[in-house]
Amino acid sequence: SLSKEKAILFYQSCMDTQQIESQGTQPLKDLLNQVGGWNITGIGRAKDFNKTLQTLMGKYNTFPFFRVYVGPSPSDSNINIIQIDHPEFEMPPENKFKEKKSYLEVTYQRLKQGKNSWHLLGGPQDVPPDSFSLTLSFISNLQRVVTPLQERRQRGMLFYRTTIRELQEKAPAIDWLLCLQAAFHPVPVNLSQPIAVHDMDYLQSMSRLIEQWQKERVLHIYMIVCLVGNLSPALDSRFQDARLELSKILHGKMESRVIPEERWRKCLSETSSFFEPVLGQMIVQEIFPEQNKKLAEQMFSEIQDALYGQLYQLEWMDEQTRLEAKVLVSRLQVEIGYPAHILQTAKVNVEYQNLEINQETFLLNVVACLKALRENSYQRLLQHRSEDNWKIFPWDVHSYYSLRHHMVVFPAGMFRSPFFNPEFPSAVNFGAIGVFMAHELLHTFYSYVLPGGCPTCNRSALQQAIDCLVKQYESYSMFGFKINGTFTLLENIADNGGLAIAYQAYKNWLKKHRQEKDLPKIGLSHDQLFY
Ligand SMILES: [Zn+2]
Numbered sequence: 001s002l003s004k005e006k007a008i009l010f011y012q013s014c015m016d017t018q019q020i021e022s023q024g025t026q027p028l029k030d031l032l033n034q035v036g037g038w039n040i041t042g043i044g045r046a047k048d049f050n051k052t053l054q055t056l057m058g059k060y061n062t063f064p065f066f067r068v069y070v071g072p073s074p075s076d077s078n079i080n081i082i083q084i085d086h087p088e089f090e091m092p093p094e095n096k097f098k099e100k101k102s103y104l105e106v107t108y109q110r111l112k113q114g115k116n117s118w119h120l121l122g123g124p125q126d127v128p129p130d131s132f133s134l135t136l137s138f139i140s141n142l143q144r145v146v147t148p149l150q151e152r153r154q155r156g157m158l159f160y161r162t163t164i165r166e167l168q169e170k171a172p173a174i175d176w177l178l179c180l181q182a183a184f185h186p187v188p189v190n191l192s193q194p195i196a197v198h199d200m201d202y203l204q205s206m207s208r209l210i211e212q213w214q215k216e217r218v219l220h221i222y223m224i225v226c227l228v229g230n231l232s233p234a235l236d237s238r239f240q241d242a243r244l245e246l247s248k249i250l251h252g253k254m255e256s257r258v259i260p261e262e263r264w265r266k267c268l269s270e271t272s273s274f275f276e277p278v279l280g281q282m283i284v285q286e287i288f289p290e291q292n293k294k295l296a297e298q299m300f301s302e303i304q305d306a307l308y309g310q311l312y313q314l315e316w317m318d319e320q321t322r323l324e325a326k327v328l329v330s331r332l333q334v335e336i337g338y339p340a341h342i343l344q345t346a347k348v349n350v351e352y353q354n355l356e357i358n359q360e361t362f363l364l365n366v367v368a369c370l371k372a373l374r375e376n377s378y379q380r381l382l383q384h385r386s387e388d389n390w391k392i393f394p395w396d397v398h399s400y401y402s403l404r405h406h407m408v409v410f411p412a413g414m415f416r417s418p419f420f421n422p423e424f425p426s427a428v429n430f431g432a433i434g435v436f437m438a439h440e441l442l443h444t445f446y447s448y449v450l451p452g453g454c455p456t457c458n459r460s461a462l463q464q465a466i467d468c469l470v471k472q473y474e475s476y477s478m479f480g481f482k483i484n485g486t487f488t489l490l491e492n493i494a495d496n497g498g499l500a501i502a503y504q505a506y507k508n509w510l511k512k513h514r515q516e517k518d519l520p521k522i523g524l525s526h527d528q529l530f531y
């Protein structure tokens with residue numbers, strides 16, 4: 001398919017390090033020139049500033065002054081809305097420095113040692129020397145107006161509901177409508193658009209700072225630095241080395257954020273972040289054929305039946321709660337293997353139809369993908385398609401229960417050895433993937449064990465059962481630390497109950513399916529294989 005070819009071409013352009021090295025900084029320089037480069041005329045005009053910012057947000061997925069994303073609304077978690085927060089800063093925050101010298105001085109000295117990085121990361125030779133320290137000073141000013149998370153929580157300002165119109169009044173330095181329209185294109189955005197702001201104080205102070213610094217070229221330099229930082233993973237090895245060096249200077253050797261890895265790993269993870277449905281489809285066809293999915297679904301329904309049966313074994317549960325518990329489970333959205341839409345090749349091709357991937361320049365491919373990824377994901381999130389509730393990749397090896405969507409997810413990556421194989425004795429499959437299935441199902445009952453969670457249940461019998469499990473786990477220790485039985489209670493319930501349910505399901509399964517012969521040479525019974 002077309003999108004598959006694009007994904008492969010993208011991966012190849014990432015692997016072609018010879019080409020990337022030979023092009024050096026040229027692709028970046030060309031790109032920077034399109035946003036005014038380092039030396040622009042007419043700096044200081046608010047219009048130019050907003051125009052550059054708009055380009056950065058819309059075209060390069062770069063957000064220097066604030067972070068924009070789409071997430072669940074604070075009042076109704078089933079609805080996604082636009083959210084704005086302070087940006088993540090590359091520089092360590094001031095309070096990380098215990099030295100008596102000023103933060104700025106320390107950072108400046110450290111950065112000067114890494115002058116190579118600065119120039120490689122795009123810092124020009126001909127910028128007046130004070131622009132550099134002025135830019136640093138601007139960044140540290142920005143960082144200083146971030147409200148600490150704890151304070152925001154205490155003052156109940158973590159979710160401030162507002163509109164673009166109000167934002168424009170409170171933080172006028174940014175042309176919010178134009179910038180957000182650029183960021184969310186092609187999704188329409190208007191002045192009364194509901195928005196959740198996580199740090200309104202920051203946005204107001206940020207706006208004042210931008211107005212104060214408008215005359216300097218500092219704002220522009222800062223934006224370019226952010227853009228280069230965002231794109232540098234796509235540049236030649238000197239940039240990777242420089243980033244590593246800079247990271248060591250800024251965060252110290254131990255805290256270095258950049259870990260060098262094999263090229264193919266890096267390229268694979270870049271390709272999968274941009275082409276998730278395409279790679280998902282390739283993986284599913286390879287490791288999770290239709291007959292495996294069918295078997296997995298049969299096992300799941302056996303587990304579900306065994307769970308219903310086990311509800312009658314619980315002395316503390318009353319009849320009414322049993323019925324409610326069954327309804328709760330029957331209403332679950334069950335996702336086994338992959339989100340359905342990834343196998344709809346035509347639809348996936350549409351998502352990537354405007355994306356152009358070339359053989360020559362990896363940087364341009366990354367830029368094109370950043371834009372396409374942003375457009376696709378915003379469109380999906382703001383349209384609330386239930387098939388997009390997956391928060392993991394189909395190839396991940398990690399199941400979960402989502403409280404928000406009342407959904408259990410078992411990605412295709414789990415349906416492999418040693419957890420699952422259609423050729424394995426069913427004891428092995430039930431003892432592995434079956435236990436995980438039952439584990440996630442039991443998480444839907446989490447509220448019963450919370451204080452006051454099940455008012456009609458026999459609370460004293462329930463409390464006794466809880467105390468027993470807490471006590472059992474408190475007798476274990478891990479890495480020399482005693483386990484906190486209360487803290488891990490919900491997981492322990494799911495583990496223990498899950499094992500019992502999966503075993504029961506296996507016994508029921510045997511009654512319906514043909515008996516399996518003992519495995520020669522292994523010398524274990526099927527029960528032993530299960531455990
Ligand atoms: Zn769990």
